[in-house]
Amino acid sequence: xxxxxxxxxxxxxxxxxxxxxxxxxxxxxxxxxxxxxxxxxxxxxxxxxxxxxxxxxxxxxxxxxxxxxxxxxxxxxxxxxxxxxxxxxxxxxxxxxxxxxxxxxxxxxxxxxxxxxxxxxxxxxxxxxxxxxxxxxxxxxxxxxxxxxxxxxxxxxxxxxxxxxxxxxxxxxxxxxxxxxxxxxxxxxxxxxxxxxxxxxxxxxxxxxxxxxxxxxxxxxxxxxxxxxxxxxxxxxxxxxxxxxxxxxxxxxxxxxxxxxxxxxxxxxxxxxxxxxxxxxxxxxxxxxxxxxxxxxxx
Amino acid sequence: xxxxxxxxxxxxxxxxxxxxxxxxxxxxxxxxxxxxxxxxxxxxxxxxxxxxxxxxxxxxxxxxxxxxxxxxxxxxxxxxxxxxxxxxxxxxxxxxxxxxxxxxxxxxxxxxxxxxxxxxxxxxxxxxxxxxxxxxxxxxxxxxxxxxxxxxxxxxxxxxxxxxxxxxxxxxxxxxxxxxxxxxxxxxxxxxxxxxxxxxxxxxxxxxxxxxxxxxxxxxxxxxxxxxxxxxxxxxx
Numbered sequence: 001x002x003x004x005x006x007x008x009x010x011x012x013x014x015x016x017x018x019x020x021x022x023x024x025x026x027x028x029x030x031x032x033x034x035x036x037x038x039x040x041x042x043x044x045x046x047x048x049x050x051x052x053x054x055x056x057x058x059x060x061x062x063x064x065x066x067x068x069x070x071x072x073x074x075x076x077x078x079x080x081x082x083x084x085x086x087x088x089x090x091x092x093x094x095x096x097x098x099x100x101x102x103x104x105x106x107x108x109x110x111x112x113x114x115x116x117x118x119x120x121x122x123x124x125x126x127x128x129x130x131x132x133x134x135x136x137x138x139x140x141x142x143x144x145x146x147x148x149x150x151x152x153x154x155x156x157x158x159x160x161x162x163x164x165x166x167x168x169x170x171x172x173x174x175x176x177x178x179x180x181x182x183x184x185x186x187x188x189x190x191x192x193x194x195x196x197x198x199x200x201x202x203x204x205x206x207x208x209x210x211x212x213x214x215x216x217x218x219x220x221x222x223x224x225x226x227x228x229x230x231x232x233x234x235x236x237x238x239x240x241x242x243x244x245x246x247x248x249x250x251x252x253x254x255x256x257x258x259x260x261x262x263x264x265x266x267x268x269x270x271x272x273x274x275x276x277x278x279x280x281x282x283x284x285x286x287x288x289x290x291x292x293x294x295x296x297x298x299x
Numbered sequence: 300x301x302x303x304x305x306x307x308x309x310x311x312x313x314x315x316x317x318x319x320x321x322x323x324x325x326x327x328x329x330x331x332x333x334x335x336x337x338x339x340x341x342x343x344x345x346x347x348x349x350x351x352x353x354x355x356x357x358x359x360x361x362x363x364x365x366x367x368x369x370x371x372x373x374x375x376x377x378x379x380x381x382x383x384x385x386x387x388x389x390x391x392x393x394x395x396x397x398x399x400x401x402x403x404x405x406x407x408x409x410x411x412x413x414x415x416x417x418x419x420x421x422x423x424x425x426x427x428x429x430x431x432x433x434x435x436x437x438x439x440x441x442x443x444x445x446x447x448x449x450x451x452x453x454x455x456x457x458x459x460x461x462x463x464x465x466x467x468x469x470x471x472x473x474x475x476x477x478x479x480x481x482x483x484x485x486x487x488x489x490x491x492x493x494x495x496x497x498x499x500x501x502x503x504x505x506x507x508x509x510x511x512x513x514x515x516x517x518x519x520x521x522x523x524x525x526x527x528x529x530x531x532x533x534x535x536x
Contacts, residue, residue, distance in 0.1 A: 010415045
């Protein structure tokens with residue numbers, strides 16, 4: 001065990017010496033990893049925030065059944081009671097014409113719009129919430145077909161189409177992120193591989209001497225793998241810091257646009273698990289690049 | 300920990316009808332058979348291109364024989380797996396004409412590299428390197444760069460690197476080729492000392508003055524064949 005620790009210390013020192021001796025090329029590889037992960041991370045931030053909003057949409061999904069004009073106000077409670085028995089319905093709230101008018105007035109500019117009108121043009125409605133298990137297309141279909149058969153219901157409104165469109169946009173952004181991430185990762189792997197390969201060539205005398213004195217293949221290769229992993233981890237850390245800085249600077253500047261995309265949802269940065277994945281991604285890129293550099297190389 | 304590697308016979312080097320061809324029809328070594336005893340000091344001589352370096356390369360497992368068998372420390376080089384070569388090399392020290400030192404490292408670091416590959420703890424390694432450098436008279440130069448040393452001193456560093464791991468065999472390929480006569484004697488003396496401590500030493504040289512000065516067994520190669528195996532009295536002058 002002690003011998004393993006000694007060898008690991010020797011290999012670690014060798015890796016650091018390698019980084020020092022090729023500091024410029026190592027810095028370029030590290031910066032490349034940082035840029036690649038920054039771009040992938042930026043896409044990731046957009047996706048996690050859009051997905052957060054999608055989750056909230058799902059939780060807040062509400063169906064509104066507007067009632068025919070002149071529907072008997074006394075029959076409203078009875079209708080609400082029947083709707084409440086439909087499969088998947090969690091709650092039903094009755095909004096009579098007066099309540100609808102009050103709500104509209106309370107909305108920004110609502111009072112001005114109603115200024116020129118006589119009477120109350122707004123219909124009474126039932127606001128229906130589904131339970132968790134039925135917040136699906138199937139649950140929505142069960143409810144709408146049940147409502148279709150009930151008297152007095154004029155129109156059913158829900159945000160499902162909009163939500164589906166938003167979900168498609170999130171999926172598109174996510175797929176674009178994956179595609180970009182794949183292309184950038186491959187490019188980064190090649191750059192890291194070339195950097196490490198240059199390091200191998202620049203140290204070929206040392207490697208030859210190591211072979212002469214009986215260094216094993218693992219002993220010769222491990223410092224290069226450590227170098228690549230360190231470059232990747234540092235690149236990942238730089239990307240994280242850049243993302244954090246950009247997030248803190250850009251979010252207040254883009255408040256209006258973000259409100260359009262995210263509504264009242266507060267934009268969020270990566271959580272601990274996502275940060276760890278980003279850093280591991282960087283280290284993995286570095287390790288993969290150095291492993292690729294050593295393919296086919298004989299000491 | 301040598302275990303199965305332990306060579307129990309008195310001849311750590313045995314070659315039986317060994318030939319080596321790099322190009323078909325042109326043999327660098329032909330039908331060479333020999334045995335070298337433990338602790339023996341042997342000169343390998345011959346003109347340039349006679350096959351001296353090829354023979355050392357075979358003993359060092361840098362090359363495989365085209366024909367024949369080579370037993371180094373009880374292991375058959377012809378059948379040795381690539382992954383087993385490093386373990387063999389840790390028991391064989393090698394010295395070259397061009398020293399092969401790392402110029403960006405200190406003398407101490409150059410010698411310590413042999414101990415690093417086997418995971419020798421730093422403190423023990425420094426102590427062993429210091430003692431080895433003292434034996435070759437360079438302990439006061441241990442923090443210097445090889446570039447600041449003379450040719451003779453650099454070769455002494457190379458010998459220290461080869462011997463610090465206490466190898467059972469020392470191979471030297473023209474170790475005095477770049478040195479003047481006085482320094483050449485100094486280097487050969489160091490290797491003779493190693494032989495007296497039980498290391499088998501094979502020195503390839505075409506320096507006749509050395510062969511005349513040291514009356515040691517001499518293997519002479521001609522056009523890849525062992526032309527002469529002259530055992531001499533070891534009454535060194």
